[in-house]
Amino acid sequence: xxxxxxxxxxxxxxxxDNLELIREFVSKVAAMVGFNEDDVGKIELACDEACSNxxxxxxxxxxxxxxxxxxxRCDLKKFTLIVTDHGKGFDPTKIKMPDMKEYLAELKVGxxxxxxxxxxxDEVDYSIKPGxxxxxxxxxxxxxxxxxxxxxxxxxxE
Amino acid sequence: xxxxxVHRSDFEQFxxxxxxxxxxxxxxxxxxxxxxxLISEGRYKIIVNFENLNYISSAGLGVxxxxxENVRNNNxxxxxxxxxxxxxxxxxLLGFPALYDIVDEExxxxxxxxxxxx
Numbered sequence: 001x002x003x004x005x006x007x008x009x010x011x012x013x014x015x016x017d018n019l020e021l022i023r024e025f026v027s028k029v030a031a032m033v034g035f036n037e038d039d040v041g042k043i044e045l046a047c048d049e050a051c052s053n054x055x056x057x058x059x060x061x062x063x064x065x066x067x068x069x070x071x072x073r074c075d076l077k078k079f080t081l082i083v084t085d086h087g088k089g090f091d092p093t094k095i096k097m098p099d100m101k102e103y104l105a106e107l108k109v110g111x112x113x114x115x116x117x118x119x120x121x122d123e124v125d126y127s128i129k130p131g132x133x134x135x136x137x138x139x140x141x142x143x144x145x146x147x148x149x150x151x152x153x154x155x156x157x158e
Numbered sequence: 159x160x161x162x163x164v165h166r167s168d169f170e171q172f173x174x175x176x177x178x179x180x181x182x183x184x185x186x187x188x189x190x191x192x193x194x195x196l197i198s199e200g201r202y203k204i205i206v207n208f209e210n211l212n213y214i215s216s217a218g219l220g221v222x223x224x225x226x227e228n229v230r231n232n233n234x235x236x237x238x239x240x241x242x243x244x245x246x247x248x249x250x251l252l253g254f255p256a257l258y259d260i261v262d263e264e265x266x267x268x269x270x271x272x273x274x275x276x
Contacts, residue, residue: 016184
């Protein structure tokens with residue numbers, strides 16, 4: 001049986017004014033492979049949070065022109081989103097998931113990006129090599145999706 | 159790309175901010191400025207109308223979290239209305255309805271300012 005896997009790649013300057021374009025790219029591919037509107041929205045937001053973190057933290061500059069890569073890999077079962085930067089990186093073991101009850105009670109600000117990514121996606125993994133290559137890999141499974149048969153309608157590589 | 163706009167209207171003690179477009183890490187500072195202006199003018203009864211907002215990320219949510227304490231300490235509040243299901247889902251996911259009044263209509267938000275226990 002031929003392997004059905006597709007890749008879509010966006011390489012873009014790391015600026016916040018590019019977030020809209022990144023979201024459009026990710027949403028269109030997610031919709032094309034068969035996710036419903038609700039899941040497309042979740043993938044769109046998770047990707048935005050990952051890219052916003054790169055711009056704000058890894059590159060520490062809202063309007064820099066460093067390289068930001070968004071790679072989508074999808075097959076019949078899953079949709080994998082990989083965000084890569086070459087900035088400062090962070091220690092993923094030190095990330096604390098906020099207790100939302102406490103967060104709201106204390107009127108805290110910020111730090112919700114990773115919480116959202118983990119809540120919205122099925123899997124979130126990091127590969128951090130500061131200054132060289134940092135990656136956030138997020139997975140959403142397509143199985144049991146009503147329209148999963150629509151996968152690869154837009155593709156032709158087999 | 160002009161992707162976000164805020165239209166402000168004042169009526170008696172209430173100020174309404176109508177949001178349009180996409181509220182993300184790029185556009186959140188624009189909304190923050192509007193809140194800072196309202197606070198500097200001593201206008202603390204703030205209603206945010208989400209009817210025409212198409213998208214919100216945590217950067218947008220952070221604006222409300224960053225201002226709510228100051229506003230409430232001055233006997234005011236930030237009340238929210240007319241959210242689309244897509245926007246409400248993000249607020250709901252984070253438990254924000256426990257912290258903010260989120261209602262259907264602007265009139266209801268004004269009513270809650272006057273009769274908070276209702």
